[in-house]
Amino acid sequence: MHNISPEEIVETLLMITQQNLDIRTVTLGLSLQGCADPDIEVMARNIYETVTSRAEQLVPVCEAVSAEYGIPIVNRRIAVTPLASVAAATAATDLTPLAAALDRAAAEVGVDFVGGFSALVHKGTGDAEARLIDSIPAALATTERVCASVNVASTRSGINMGAVLRMAEVTAETARLTADRDSFGCGKLVVFCNMVEDNPFMAGATHGVGEPDAVVNVGISGPGVVRAVVSSLAENADLTEVAEAIKATAFKITRVGELIAREAARRLGVPMGIVDLSLAPTPAEGDSVADIIEAIGVERCGGPGTTTALALLNDAVKKGGAMGTSSIGGLSGAFIPVSEDASMVRAVNDGALTLEKLEAMTAVCSVGLDMIVVPGDTPVETLAAIMADAFSIGVINHKTTATRLIPAAGKQVGDVVEYGGLFGSAPVMSVNGWAGSRLIRRGGRFPAPLGSLRN
Amino acid sequence: MHTPAILSVLGEDRVGIVAAISRVLADSSANIEDIRQTIISGIFSMTMLVTIDEEKTPFDELQRRLTEVGEEIGTQVTLQREDVFRFMHRI
Numbered sequence: 001m002h003n004i005s006p007e008e009i010v011e012t013l014l015m016i017t018q019q020n021l022d023i024r025t026v027t028l029g030l031s032l033q034g035c036a037d038p039d040i041e042v043m044a045r046n047i048y049e050t051v052t053s054r055a056e057q058l059v060p061v062c063e064a065v066s067a068e069y070g071i072p073i074v075n076r077r078i079a080v081t082p083l084a085s086v087a088a089a090t091a092a093t094d095l096t097p098l099a100a101a102l103d104r105a106a107a108e109v110g111v112d113f114v115g116g117f118s119a120l121v122h123k124g125t126g127d128a129e130a131r132l133i134d135s136i137p138a139a140l141a142t143t144e145r146v147c148a149s150v151n152v153a154s155t156r157s158g159i160n161m162g163a164v165l166r167m168a169e170v171t172a173e174t175a176r177l178t179a180d181r182d183s184f185g186c187g188k189l190v191v192f193c194n195m196v197e198d199n200p201f202m203a204g205a206t207h208g209v210g211e212p213d214a215v216v217n218v219g220i221s222g223p224g225v226v227r228a229v230v231s232s233l234a235e236n237a238d239l240t241e242v243a244e245a246i247k248a249t250a251f252k253i254t255r256v257g258e259l260i261a262r263e264a265a266r267r268l269g270v271p272m273g274i275v276d277l278s279l280a281p282t283p284a285e286g287d288s289v290a291d292i293i294e295a296i297g298v299e300r301c302g303g304p305g306t307t308t309a310l311a312l313l314n315d316a317v318k319k320g321g322a323m324g325t326s327s328i329g330g331l332s333g334a335f336i337p338v339s340e341d342a343s344m345v346r347a348v349n350d351g352a353l354t355l356e357k358l359e360a361m362t363a364v365c366s367v368g369l370d371m372i373v374v375p376g377d378t379p380v381e382t383l384a385a386i387m388a389d390a391f392s393i394g395v396i397n398h399k400t401t402a403t404r405l406i407p408a409a410g411k412q413v414g415d416v417v418e419y420g421g422l423f424g425s426a427p428v429m430s431v432n433g434w435a436g437s438r439l440i441r442r443g444g445r446f447p448a449p450l451g452s453l454r455n
Numbered sequence: 456m457h458t459p460a461i462l463s464v465l466g467e468d469r470v471g472i473v474a475a476i477s478r479v480l481a482d483s484s485a486n487i488e489d490i491r492q493t494i495i496s497g498i499f500s501m502t503m504l505v506t507i508d509e510e511k512t513p514f515d516e517l518q519r520r521l522t523e524v525g526e527e528i529g530t531q532v533t534l535q536r537e538d539v540f541r542f543m544h545r546i
Contacts, residue, residue, distance in 0.1 A: 004537075004541065004544060006493070006500070008540060008543075009540060010502075012543055012544075014462060067515060068515070068535070069535055070534075070539065258542065259542040426495075
C-alpha cells in the first residue's frame with residue numbers, strides 16, 4: 001500500500017483519536033503597513049477592509065484541509081504588523097478604535113483571536129509606542145478577540161526597565177478594567193524579551209516587519225502523543241532511550257504540521273512561513289506537558305528533576321522536528337502555561353510547583369511565566385520585578401522569554417479563577433513578598449550583555 | 456483529478472461490511488488499489504488505498520456517503536488523503 005503499513009495507519013489514527021494530536025493553530029500573518037493614515041477613523045476602516053478581504057478564505061480553507069486530511073485544526077488566527085508602527089501616522093492619543101476594527105474584522109472572518117496590538121520598545125519608547133501601550137487596558141477590556149504584546153528587552157539592546165515597570169502598570173490596569181471577568185484581559189497580554197517575528201501562537205502573535213505581505217504559519221501540538229510514547233517505554237528505559245522516543249514522535253508531529261502548512265498556504269495563495277515546534281498543552285485530560293515531565297520520572301511537576309526532564313523534552317522535540325521541516329520558526333519550545341495545563345494546576349495545588357520553579361523552567365524552554373494568576377493586590381513593582389527576572393534569563397541566554405501574569409482583581413492565594421475553553425482554570429499562586437521594588441524604581445536600561453557582541 | 460486516499464474501517468465484525476463500503480466506492484467512481492483486512496479480538500479492521508475521481512465525486516461528498524454507510528452498519532469509517540500518512544512516516 002505505497003509502503004504504508006496498516007500498523008502505521010492505525011498509529012496515525014490512534015494519535016488523532018486518543019492522544020489529542022492536532023494542529024494547534026494555522027495563523028495568517030498580514031502586513032498592515034499600507035493601512036496607515038493621519039485620520040484614525042480612516043486607518044481603522046483600512047485595517048478592517050484589509051483583514052476581512054485577505055483573511056476571507058482562512059476559515060473555509062482550514063476546515064476543508066482539516067476534513068480531507070483527518071487532522072483537527074483547533075484554531076485559525078490572524079497576526080498583524082505591530083500596530084504601533086502603523087499608528088505612527090496618526091496623532092490620535094486613544095488608539096482603541098484600531099483594536100475595535102481588528103475585533104470586528106476577526107469576528108467577520110470567524111477567527112477567535114487576532115494578535116498585533118503590539119509595540120517594540122526594547123531600546124526606547126517612541127511616541128506611537130507610548131500611545132499604543134497607554135491604550136492597551138481599554139483595548140483589551142472593550143474587545144473580545146484582540147491580543148496585545150510588547151517587547152521590552154532583547155539580547156542586542158538589554159532591558160528597557162522603564163518599559164518593564166510601565167507594562168506592570170498596564171497589566172494591573174487591564175486586570176482592574178476586566179475585574180468582572182476575573183481579570184481575563186491579562187490573558188490576552190504578553191510582555192516579551194527577544195520577541196520573534198513569526199510566532200503563530202496567541203496571545204503573542206504578530207506579523208514582523210521582515211515578513212512578506214501575507215504568510216501562513218503553523219503551530220503544532222501533541223503533548224498527549226509524546227506522553228503516550230514516553231509512558232509506553234519500559235520503566236527502566238534510560239534517558240537516551242527516552243530522548244530517542246520523543247525525537248521520533250516529534251518528527252511525526254512536525255511532518256503533519258509541515259503538510260498542513262504547505263497545503264493551507266497553497267490553497268490560500270500565500271507563501272508558507274514557518275512551523276512552530278512548540279508543544280502546546282490544553283486543559284484536556286492527558287494533553288499536558290506536566291504529564292510528560294511526570295512520565296519521564298518526576299513525582300510531580302515542579303519537584304526536583306523537573307528542569308532536567310523539561311530540558312531533555314524540549315531538546316528532543318527540536319532534534320526530531322528539525323528533520324521534519326526546513327522551516328522551523330516561531331517560538332519552538334515547550335509551553336508551560338499553568339491554567340491551560342490541568343496537571344500543572346494539580347502540581348500547584350499540591351504545592352509542588354511554585355513561581356520560582358516556573359522561572360527556572362523558563363531557562364530551558366519557551367515562554368515561561370505563562371497564564372499565572374497572582375493575587376490582585378500584588379504591587380506593580382513586584383509584578384515588574386517578576387517580569388525583569390524572566391527577561392534577564394532571556395537577555396543573557398539569547399532566547400525568547402515572556403510573561404503573561406494575571407493579577408486577578410479581588411482574588412487571594414487559594415482562590416480559583418475559571419476562564420473556560422483552552423484557557424482553563426487556575427489557582428491563585430503565592431508571590432514572594434521580598435520583591436526588588438527599589439531595583440525596579442531605579443529604571444534606566446539594563447545594558448546589553450557582553451554575549452550580544454557577536455560581530 | 457485523481458486523489459489517492461486511505462480509507463480505514465474499525466468496528467464489530469458482521470456480514471456485509473466490505474460489500475457495503477465497496478458499493479459506495481463503486482457508485483462514487485473510486486477505485487480500490489489495495490485492501491488489507493484483519494480481525495483482532497472480534498474487532499474488524501480494514502484499510503484500503505483508494506483513488507478518488509474528484510471530478511465525478513468530490514472528496515467531501517465521498518466522505519459524507521461513507522460516514523452515512525458507516526453509521527448504517529455500525530462501524531467507524533475514516534477517509535483521509537494519503538499524503539498525511541506518507542508525510543508522517545517517510546522522509
